[in-house]
Amino acid sequence: MSEAKKDILKVAMPKGRIYKQASKLFREAGLPIPSDFDDTRKLIIELPEVGMEFIMAKPVDVPTYVEYGVADIGIVGKDVLMEENKDVYELLDLGIAKCRMSVIGLGDWKPVINPRVATKYPNVASQYFRELGQQVEVIKLNGSIELAPLIGLADRIVDMVETGQTLRENGLVEMQSIFPITSRLIANRVSYRMKNEAIQSLCDRLQDTIAAKV
Ligand SMILES: Nc1ncnc2c1ncn2[C@@H]1O[C@H](COP(=O)(O)OP(=O)(O)OP(=O)(O)O)[C@@H](O)[C@H]1O
Ligand SMILES: O=P(O)(O)OC[C@H]1O[C@H](OP(=O)(O)OP(=O)(O)O)[C@H](O)[C@@H]1O
Numbered sequence: 538m539s540e541a542k543k544d545i546l547k548v549a550m551p552k553g554r555i556y557k558q559a560s561k562l563f564r565e566a567g568l569p570i571p572s573d574f575d576d577t578r579k580l581i582i583e584l585p586e587v588g589m590e591f592i593m594a595k596p597v598d599v600p601t602y603v604e605y606g607v608a609d610i611g612i613v614g615k616d617v618l619m620e621e622n623k624d625v626y627e628l629l630d631l632g633i634a635k636c637r638m639s640v641i642g643l644g645d646w647k648p649v650i651n652p653r654v655a656t657k658y659p660n661v662a663s664q665y666f667r668e669l670g671q672q673v674e675v676i677k678l679n680g681s682i683e684l685a686p687l688i689g690l691a692d693r694i695v696d697m698v699e700t701g702q703t704l705r706e707n708g709l710v711e712m713q714s715i716f717p718i719t720s721r722l723i724a725n726r727v728s729y730r731m732k733n734e735a736i737q738s739l740c741d742r743l744q745d746t747i748a749a750k751v
Contacts, residue, residue, distance in 0.1 A: 555633065597621070615630075622660065634719060683709060
């Protein structure tokens with residue numbers, strides 16, 4: 538590997554809704570990331586002018602790439618971080634992709650003994666109800682979670698709420714908001730030591746940019 542390539546920071550970027558907000562934040566921090574990539578199908582984006590390479594990943598896989606060190610750093614929702622529980626450093630709250638994780642039920646929900654709970658986040662949901670001392674049966678789904686109570690698969694769901702539009706359009710209600718969610722900057726433990734200067738300098742730039750917004 539050439540010396541120049543060795544110094545490149547590999548960044549696992551979540552495709553989809555977080556990417557646009559993350560690349561905007563990088564631009565605000567003075568890193569010229571072309572907006573042409575907001576809708577790209579390219580999986581590896583080389584950005585030598587900012588000393589980075591973006592690896593365009595499915596959001597849930599970002600902590601895996603970072604834990605294994607094929608990416609030095611990554612951007613990921615706190616929801617995924619809590620669920621995946623990977624061995625990575627969480628460096629910074631980027632304050633983007635704000636939403637919340639909530640327990641949701643039908644508009645006319647009633648208390649249920651041992652309710653069935655559908656979710657993309659079985660570990661987080663199990664731990665939440667365990668800590669409350671409530672027995673539940675958790676069912677893992679991968680999307681359109683709101684369908685589960687509508688068609689009788691589950692009594693409750695644990696899912697993300699942002700504007701509340703999905704709930705309103707489907708006659709569902711937020712019973713309990715359980716965690717605020719934003720995206721985080723994470724780092725591989727070895728990369729954090731070996732590429733400390735580059736990672737710390739990016740972290741500082743982003744932190745200053747975020748601080749200037751509030
Ligand atoms: N409605 C929302 N508003 C804001 N942020 C959200 C919302 N839903 C999810 N997020 C955040 O964005 C992250 C990625 O969500 P996104 O919907 O892009 O991916 P996904 O559904 O996991 O992926 P895919 O669409 O590839 O299956 C979530 O992990 C969460 O942190
Ligand atoms: O409160 P709102 O603004 O309506 O946002 C909440 C919705 O957004 C996310 O779904 P997403 O678009 O990721 O779809 P999927 O989970 O079905 O893949 C989340 O799972 C909710 O369904």
